[in-house]
Amino acid sequence: MSESAIPNPALWLHQVSRHYAQGDEFLQILDAADLAIWPGQSVALIAPSGAGKSTLLHVAGLLEKPNSGEVYVAMQPTATMDDQARTALRRVEIGFVYQFHHLLPEFTALENVMMPQMIRGLARMQCRERSKQLLAFLGLAARENHRPSELSGGEQQRVAIARAIANAPHVLLADEPTGNLDPKTANHVFDMLTHIVRATGLAALVATHNMDLAARMDRRVTIRDGKVVELG
Numbered sequence: 001m002s003e004s005a006i007p008n009p010a011l012w013l014h015q016v017s018r019h020y021a022q023g024d025e026f027l028q029i030l031d032a033a034d035l036a037i038w039p040g041q042s043v044a045l046i047a048p049s050g051a052g053k054s055t056l057l058h059v060a061g062l063l064e065k066p067n068s069g070e071v072y073v074a075m076q077p078t079a080t081m082d083d084q085a086r087t088a089l090r091r092v093e094i095g096f097v098y099q100f101h102h103l104l105p106e107f108t109a110l111e112n113v114m115m116p117q118m119i120r121g122l123a124r125m126q127c128r129e130r131s132k133q134l135l136a137f138l139g140l141a142a143r144e145n146h147r148p149s150e151l152s153g154g155e156q157q158r159v160a161i162a163r164a165i166a167n168a169p170h171v172l173l174a175d176e177p178t179g180n181l182d183p184k185t186a187n188h189v190f191d192m193l194t195h196i197v198r199a200t201g202l203a204a205l206v207a208t209h210n211m212d213l214a215a216r217m218d219r220r221v222t223i224r225d226g227k228v229v230e231l232g
Contacts, residue, residue: 008075009036010170010203011060013228016069018055029055031226032069037203039170042194043221044214045207046231051223053207054175060205061173062090074170091120095164095202097193099176101156103148109135109159110144116166127166134162138192154185158192165196172197174206178213186210 018030029052037043047053058064059071062078071078073093078086103112113131118124135144138158148156157177164172177193178186190213197204206217214220220231 007039009072010039010074011205012036012070012072012075013056013060014070014072016059016066016071017226018052018059018064018066028226030059030066030223033223033226033228035060035205035221035228037171037205039201039203040198041219042197042204042206042217043219044217045205045221045223046209046211046214047207047223052226053223056223056228057173057175057205057207060171061094061096062086091116092167093169093171095167095169095172097157097160097164097172097174097177099179101148101160103156103159103163105148108145108147109140109151109155109162112148112159113162113166116163120167131162131166134166135159137196138162152185153181154189157181157189161189161193161196165200165202168200170201170203172202172204174204174208176207176209178208178210186213190216 013033013035015032015034016030017032019026019028045053045056059066062071062073066079073089076089078089110131113134114127117127117130132144135141138161140155140158143151143155151159178189181189196202208214221228222231
């Protein structure tokens with residue numbers, strides 16, 4: 001493969017540092033950290049509580065600005081973007097899945113998946129058609145008109161995954177997406193998640209404590225002394 005044919009990373013954190021004021025001192029969380037994830041690649045983020053997993057996800061997801069360094073999303077530098085530009089880029093390029101699904105209880109599964117597309121400004125019929133396709137892909141065609149309270153935990157999380165990728169982002173960030181599920185359901189949801197990454201070419205960064213699931217991902221990384229470190 002020629003050098004020009006090698007794809008660019010979908011997400012690239014370059015020399016990223018992040019600290020927080022703690023009294024008269026600074027608490028250093030990330031210290032010139034580097035991480036690149038390519039399209040179609042899944043990366044497990046494994047680290048103990050307090051190591052900086054949430055900070056890394058927030059910085060990667062443009063929810064926090066680094067104190068120094070650069071975050072490239074689809075090769076666009078973001079560190080100097082204003083909040084409006086960051087929000088616009090995040091809405092299109094990044095999908096989020098959390099441990100708790102955060103679905104809107106008064107809306108159906110279909111309407112929950114349509115919501116981010118409508119916020120983006122897409123036509124209602126276009127939103128509806130894509131949402132139906134995503135839910136069918138995730139095995140939820142028969143549940144699209146059910147509200148979250150009428151869905152099982154695994155079904156709710158699959159709706160949350162559909163919502164996260166509704167705008168066809170290039171990057172998916174997931175924070176313990178199966179942490180609130182029993183092992184069998186977690187395994188099923190994880191299979192759906194990895195299938196979507198392969199099928200759509202997403203770059204996925206998944207924070208998890210589940211070592212069995214992490215072992216099935218393409219790469220595993222941790223955070224040590226503020227650096228992102230590859231694991232075997």
